[in-house]
Amino acid sequence: MRLRVSLFFLIPLVLSCSIQKINKPSSEARELKLPFEKKDYPDSNKTISVISNAIGTNLNSLKSQALADAQFNIAQRSISLVQSHLKLQLSNSEELSENNSKLNSISKSNVFVNKIILKDSKFFIKENGKYEYWAVFSINLDDVIKILNIKANLNLDKDFYKSAIDKDFQFNLSKKEKKINKNTLENILKEKGLENKIVAESKKYLGVPYVWGGDNPEMGFDCSGYVQWVLNESLGLYIPRTSKQQYNYFKSKISKKLKTIKSGDILFFKTNGSEVSHVAIAIDKYKFIHAPNSRSVIKIDSLKGYWENKFLEGFNLMDNI
Incomplete structure (x- = not known):
């Protein structure tokens, strides 16, 4: 069985779900610095980039593992973009289902591996003598289009991604849609469920x-990776990676108190001091779903007791339009 490694360091402590914070002995929190950060390698209208990490005793094996991880993540990201595009283009549900089936099959293969480019890499030797290898990989969207058109018998043009990619992490509305007043847009979104x-x-x-x-179901999720994945898969909405970054993204919108929470709202908590350290999704006004901590799995919890006390505020995606 091929070992799949985490994109980030694995810490053998029970953490409340915050990817960006660790505790110093002085109890002062500081930002966790990684060799490469996604914000420095954003997806664009030309390329998709991913960061991979592997730890072990054989450096060559780690390079192979990192490349395999990159292949998987690039395939998932590429397929997600195409599926978001097809949802907008195809009205025939059978045709859409057939195309999605082909794409899902392709996502599990290695069709992209020969087109993936290593952009940068670093390795370190840990105190226990093991290597820690980091790498940034990218793929040209033109290559993605050519491969998918052949393998899935599609007819994607070079601008297909414009309906799915938004580098500023916002819904990509057309000029006509942007002129729709808030009440009309709210009705449209309600109709779409x-x-x-x-x-x-x-x-x-x-x-x-x-x-x-x-940040994906095959690897497993932390809290913010889970929320990022769900919004990506369900709506084609790409938000920042960490709980703190996600909170900064949403906080300019209208804040919701606990008593006004409803299904689909994004919830933020302070579980580790005075700063945001956890994010979740409301499934109704009384319950939410999340990735709690390293002793647990994706689960549904009640907005009572501990979580009620740790609740900071919530946001509705309607306010991001």
Whole structure:
């Protein structure tokens, strides 16, 4: 069985779900610095980039493992972009289902591996003598289009990603849609079942293990990786990676108190001091779904007791339009 490694360091402590904070002996929190950060290698209208990490005793094996991880993550990201595009283009449900089936099959293969480019890499020797290898990989979207058009018998043009990629992490509305007033847009979103899509997608991963730094169902999830994945898969909405970054992204919107929470809202908690350290998704006004900590799995909890006391504020995606 091939070993799949986490994108980030694995820490043998029970953590409340915060990817970006660790505790110093003085109890002062500081930002966790990684060799490479996604913000420095954003997806664009030309390339998709991913960061991989592996730890072990054989450096050559670690390089192979990191490349395999990159292949998997790039395939998942590419397929997600195409599926988001097809949802907008195809009205025939059978045709959409057939195309999705082909794409899901491709996502589990290695069709992209020969087109993946190593952009940068670093390795360190840990105190226990093991190597820690980090690498940034990318793929040209033109290559993605050529491969998928052949393997899935599609007819994607070079601009297909414009309906799915938004580098500023916002819904990519057309100029016409942006002129729609808020009430009309709210009705459109209600008709499309925005909240239902989020909740339905979130429940698909019940029981998936918590993995610190995890951001996909095969690897496992931490809290912010889980929320990022669900919004990506359900709506094609790409938000920042960590709970703190996600909170900064949402906090300019209208804040919701606990008594006004409803299904599909994004919830933030302070579980580790005075700063945001946990994020979750409401499934109704009384319950939420999340990746709690390293002793647990994706699960549903009540907004009572501990979590009620740690609740900071919530946000509705409607306010991001």
